[in-house]
Amino acid sequence: xxxxxxxxxxxxxxxxxxxxxxxxxxxxxxxxxxxxxxxxxxxxxxxxxxxxxxxxxxxxxxxxxxxxxxxxxxxxxxxxxxxxxxxxxxxxxxxxxxxxxxxxxxxxxxxxxxxxxxxxxxxxxxxxxxxxxxxxxxxxxxxxxxxxxxxxxxxxxxxxxxxxxxxxxxxxxxxxxxxxxxxxxxxxxxxxxxxxxxxxxxxxxxxxxxxxxxxxxxxxxxxxxxxxxxxxxxxxxxxxxxxxxxxxxxxxxxxxxxxxxxxxxxxx
Amino acid sequence: xxxxxxxxxxxxxxxxxxxxxxxxxxxxxxxxxxxxxxxxxxxxxxxxxxxxxxxxxxxxxxxxxxxxxxxxxxxxxxxxxxxxxxxxxxxxxxxxxxxxxxxxxxxxxxxxxxxxxxxxxxxxxxxxxxxxxxxxxxxxxxxxxxxxxxxxxxxxxxxxxxxxxxxxxxxxxxxxxxxxxxxxxxxxxxxxxxxxxxxxxxxxxxxxxxxxxxxxxxxxxxxxxxxxxxxxxxxxxxxxxxxxxxxxxxxxxxxxxxxxxxxxxxxxxxxxxxxxxxxxxxxxxxxxxxxxxx
Numbered sequence: 001x002x003x004x005x006x007x008x009x010x011x012x013x014x015x016x017x018x019x020x021x022x023x024x025x026x027x028x029x030x031x032x033x034x035x036x037x038x039x040x041x042x043x044x045x046x047x048x049x050x051x052x053x054x055x056x057x058x059x060x061x062x063x064x065x066x067x068x069x070x071x072x073x074x075x076x077x078x079x080x081x082x083x084x085x086x087x088x089x090x091x092x093x094x095x096x097x098x099x100x101x102x103x104x105x106x107x108x109x110x111x112x113x114x115x116x117x118x119x120x121x122x123x124x125x126x127x128x129x130x131x132x133x134x135x136x137x138x139x140x141x142x143x144x145x146x147x148x149x150x151x152x153x154x155x156x157x158x159x160x161x162x163x164x165x166x167x168x169x170x171x172x173x174x175x176x177x178x179x180x181x182x183x184x185x186x187x188x189x190x191x192x193x194x195x196x197x198x199x200x201x202x203x204x205x206x207x208x209x210x211x212x213x214x215x216x217x218x219x220x221x222x223x224x225x226x227x228x229x230x231x232x233x234x235x236x237x238x239x240x241x242x243x244x245x246x247x248x249x250x251x252x253x254x255x256x257x258x259x260x261x262x263x264x265x266x267x268x
Numbered sequence: 269x270x271x272x273x274x275x276x277x278x279x280x281x282x283x284x285x286x287x288x289x290x291x292x293x294x295x296x297x298x299x300x301x302x303x304x305x306x307x308x309x310x311x312x313x314x315x316x317x318x319x320x321x322x323x324x325x326x327x328x329x330x331x332x333x334x335x336x337x338x339x340x341x342x343x344x345x346x347x348x349x350x351x352x353x354x355x356x357x358x359x360x361x362x363x364x365x366x367x368x369x370x371x372x373x374x375x376x377x378x379x380x381x382x383x384x385x386x387x388x389x390x391x392x393x394x395x396x397x398x399x400x401x402x403x404x405x406x407x408x409x410x411x412x413x414x415x416x417x418x419x420x421x422x423x424x425x426x427x428x429x430x431x432x433x434x435x436x437x438x439x440x441x442x443x444x445x446x447x448x449x450x451x452x453x454x455x456x457x458x459x460x461x462x463x464x465x466x467x468x469x470x471x472x473x474x475x476x477x478x479x480x481x482x483x484x485x486x487x488x489x490x491x492x493x494x495x496x497x498x499x500x501x502x503x504x505x506x507x508x509x510x511x512x513x514x515x516x517x518x519x520x521x522x523x524x525x526x527x528x529x530x531x532x533x534x535x536x537x538x539x540x541x542x543x544x545x546x547x548x549x550x551x552x553x554x555x556x557x558x559x560x561x562x
Contacts (some may be wrong), residue, residue: 252374
């Protein structure tokens with residue numbers, strides 16, 4: 001009996017969480033007439049798939065999509081590569097000032113990025129990087145969180161593996177990319193997922209850096225589209241759907257890595 | 269060159285990209301922001317007179333800033349308790365050996381990985397006064413339809429609903445990890461003593477979960493202080509009716525990027541930064557003490 005109530009409450013909470021998504025899908029498939037009817041149905045009486053085509057064509061969504069993939073992809077690959085290099089240095093190498101540098105990097109994690117928007121905007125203006133891919137991407141090429149996650153993982157790898165690699169004449173870079181990275185798959189998949197999701201959903205930075213739609217990513221393009229078309233809700237919901245669906249699919253495939261990575265950040 | 273120095277040099281080279289980017293885009297702006305907050309500057313002109321604390325005095329006297337501070341604090345003190353209680357409820361339920369645990373967990377987590385721009389547009393449609401789902405559902409149970417987005421009294425409610433919806437899964441997942449860390453032996457010992465479910469929750473779960481609760485309390489508080497995007501999206505690039513959705517970050521955004529008053533904007537940013545910094549320090553000071561298990 002107690003089990004029964006557990007499920008009842010869980011289902012109510014799931015309906016609250018997934019309800020907006022169902023409502024979005026439902027609206028995205030309705031005719032404008034049905035959208036504005038006084039009695040809403042969950043299932044459209046006439047399935048209007050053309051809303052997706054119309055929405056896709058009423059704004060340069062193909063371009064936004066390309067920008068999103070480019071920006072998130074480059075940031076993720078750079079974050080993994082540069083983050084692994086830094087993590088390796090901290091985990092396995094001795095150098096002067098190691099502790100101090102590590103503590104300073106950790107301290108930067110406490111700085112909320114939003115607070116730095118104004119000076120960073122000024123820096124970009126001085127670099128002439130406003131409205132450019134460099135401006136969108138370069139400030140986000142590394143994240144201390146990734147370095148921290150990877151360093152923890154590298155510290156747990158048996159010392160003998162590194163010693164064997166060095167006996168074979170491998171330098172640090174070769175050891176890292178030939179030997180350490182292949183056996184560290186769980187941690188870089190986790191880091192990559194967290195980074196990619198963050199980059200894809202990034203909004204405020206893209207809003208400030210891009211002046212012309214040419215450099216909009218999907219979220220900013222979507223908001224721009226919504227200001228333009230106003231209340232044509234079926235097309236708006238179609239556009240919202242194709243903005244979020246790639247990430248939801250990515251999340252569902254990688255959820256084990258993603259959720260465990262997040263949960264680990266909480267326990268430390 | 270000695271071996272040790274050569275190893276050091278390789279390490280520095282491997283760290284160079286990280287240090288360069290963090291230096292230019294995190295460490296330098298922390299200082300620069302502070303400096304700008306003491307100048308009067310519109311970004312375009314070459315003159316940049318030093319004004320001392322005048323920017324800080326100005327914003328604290330500005331009714332809009334006071335409004336923003338109040339709105340932000342109201343959001344924090346409503347959102348944080350609600351999301352923590354509901355998240356704990358989810359986690360406790362999910363910890364009852366339920367079937368489809370992975371599916372439930374994933375479902376709760378989806379809003380957290382969804383772009384706020386996209387979900388904001390969906391919520392705008394749900395809150396629509398004429399054809400929105402919320403008013404329709406209320407009408408079914410005999411409640412008058414409301415002007416959710418036009419009436420300033422509902423702004424805090426709307427933002428709380430959206431915030432809880434988005435963060436519930438995150439809070440639940442971390443609570444769940446905390447619950448699973450509690451050793452079964454405590455509960456078995458309590459069972460031997462004939463403890464009732466609520467007694468076990470009160471005297472075993474709550475104290476042993478406190479490091480997790482504490483971590484989440486600070487983290488969600490910090491996140492809540494930075495609220496901006498929900499408002500921007502829900503109210504179509506405005507701060508809501510009558511500035512009812514004007515928050516600290518929104519104030520900084522308006523001063524900086526609409527009016528180009530960089531001094532005021534940086535002063536506001538630093539006020540927000542200091543608030544967040546205090547919470548971070550409190551967390552660091554206490555996280556060493558609030559530990560029951562290693």
